Amino acid sequence: MEEFKEVLLPYKGKKILQDAASQGVSRAAELLHKAVIAEYGDTPLKALELGCGCGIVSIMCALARPAWQISAVEIQAHLADLAQQNAIRCELELDIQCADFREVTGKYDLLYANPPWRKLNSGLMSPSEARNISRFELSCTMDDVLRAIHRLLRQSGKAVLIYPAERWQELQKTADKTLLDIKKHQFHGGNKAYILAIIAHRDNI
DSSP: OOOEEEEEOSSTTOEEEEETTSOOOOHHHHHHHHHHHHHOOSSOOEEEEESOTTSHHHHHHHHHOTTSEEEEEESSHHHHHHHHHHHHHTTOOOEEEEOOGGGOOSOEEEEEEOOOOBOTTSSOOOSOHHHHHHHBTTSOOHHHHHHHHHHHEEEEEEEEEEEEGGGHHHHHHHHHHTTEEEEEEEEEOSSSOEEEEEEEETTOO
């Protein structure tokens, strides 16, 4: 039987549910949301989240930027459904699909993701398959994420990624291999250190 936890959002009267058996909402979601909305004001654009989980980041972005046309994909069907229900709870119309982002088509002005952080065999697996898929690179790798960005991002667009700070050098090398440039980055310390990176096509000056 599924169990859910309520999460209050930093928008008056808005709250969502998260699946207690899946990866929990963390500070990373807040950091990613703030970095994403800092890149563009409330003007029309097409945005896509790669792997939305319960939908928290896309929902907060939609609340902050009503003019954006936001889509999101999530490979786990029960989480895609939960994200859609959470959008409805927040009175939003978001295009949320159960899909593998490696198979998504189209072009977007803005991409963002909080991808699985841990490589296979880099830690203990959870009894929860859903948590493992969210946490470990079982369904996608960093290389898959960067290749999807290269394919889906408009020439003038931007992508925002968050990873553990320990994978910073790997992120730089993977972006370079994929003909993408990290235009700026920011480290966030604490018990869990993060790196936020703003990425664009190499010839976008």
